[in-house]
Amino acid sequence: MNFYNLHIINDFILKKYELLSLNEIKNKKNFLLIKKKICIINEKQSLRTINTLINFLNFFNIKFTIINNKHNFKKENIKDFSRTLGILYDYVFFRSYNDIIIKLIAKFSGSVLVNMLSNNYHPIQSINDIFLLYNNCVYFFGDFNSNVFKSIIVNLTKINKYKTIIFFSPKKYWNYIFLKKIFNTKKIILSEKIIFLNKNVIIYNDVWFSMGENYFKKKINNLINFQINKKIFKILKIKKIFHCLPSYKKKKKYSEIEECIFESNYIFFDKQIIDKIIFLKSYFFISNKVFFNYYYY
Known part of the structure; x- marks a missing residue:
């Protein structure tokens, strides 16, 4: 070492x-x-x-x-x-x-x-979280270019050799240049539609707006259909939900995750x-x- x-x-x-x-x-x-x-x-x-x-x-x-x-x-x-x-x-x-x-x-x-x-x-966050995600099928929701998403992809593909990483994200945010830098891209799936799975998944979610960011309308229009809400629970078997705090609360209707889910037992940011x-x-x-x-x- x-x-x-x-x-x-x-x-x-x-x-x-x-x-x-x-x-x-x-x-x-x-x-x-x-x-x-x-x-x-x-x-x-x-x-x-x-x-x-x-x-x-x-x-x-x-x-x-x-x-x-x-x-x-x-x-x-x-x-x-x-x-x-x-x-x-x-x-x-x-x-x-x-x-x-x-x-x-x-x-x-x-x-x-x-x-x-x-x-x-966001290497400190990713190095911490990858071992909580390890050996699970991970489903990312939202902006593919999120700094914590990119960091976790890089590190998770190093250790999560046989597991699939799925991105549910608008195509306009897909970063092919970044993907070419990653060793094991075959295990990464990008999709604008929910991919049905018969196994439990962990969802990783990041805020749509960083602290101090004020340009909401355009990004909301791009991401509103990629929100974590009650409908998702009817489609996927969800084990846990990771969320990079803080959740955006100014416009609750348009946040990346519904309030009732954020406050549920599926979230465990205390462990993070x-x-x-x-x-x-x-x-x-x-x-x-x-x-x-x-x-x-």
Whole structure:
């Protein structure tokens, strides 16, 4: 296992054996942490991902700095900003609008950079969830280009070798260029119509609108027929429903999932949150940088 100086910029960077090692080590080791200098750059609003990280750091009494000031990326030279981060911090956790900026900071800072979410990828969420989805038939509903959808496809196709991944999504959102990058595309089915299955499935759903997004009407018209509602339960045998929080509530009639389903026992986001904390512990533990110097006890 070798996470030496490993940035998690997107999901293509991780190998299958690394994903399996992360899962295997969960809850198996206790360790003491010697603290490193940590910076959290929170450019995008976050309900779950950043708060989970902060919860973990607080639990182990690890100090960290949060940077919320966006002017750094608009006015300062990105190389100089990156080098400044490298001098001040060992590790940078970055939630960003821009994948290019993430790559540049990783390249020029000298710090280990972990992508907590960007426009195209959500690796922390996907690495956490794939082992809850593992060995199940997974049905994705909504926008194929969702960052968490793309991240989960990349990682799930590495470990879910014999299971089918189905996308129930408008054709205009199908991303063939992205699919060509994935090793096992034969197990991915894209469809604008519900595919009937005689086995239990897990549905994975993402919000139609990100925090701060205001252009609703056009997207609602494209996605309204791909909503998770009571009709779906008459067609599919649903085992569980994963939802990348928060659910959009401003226009309940036009949200990605009906309120009664979101509040039902089919949703278990509490398990997703707890497992994310365990994943962060596992990742920190096996990092050979060392993410934290550790001692067995």
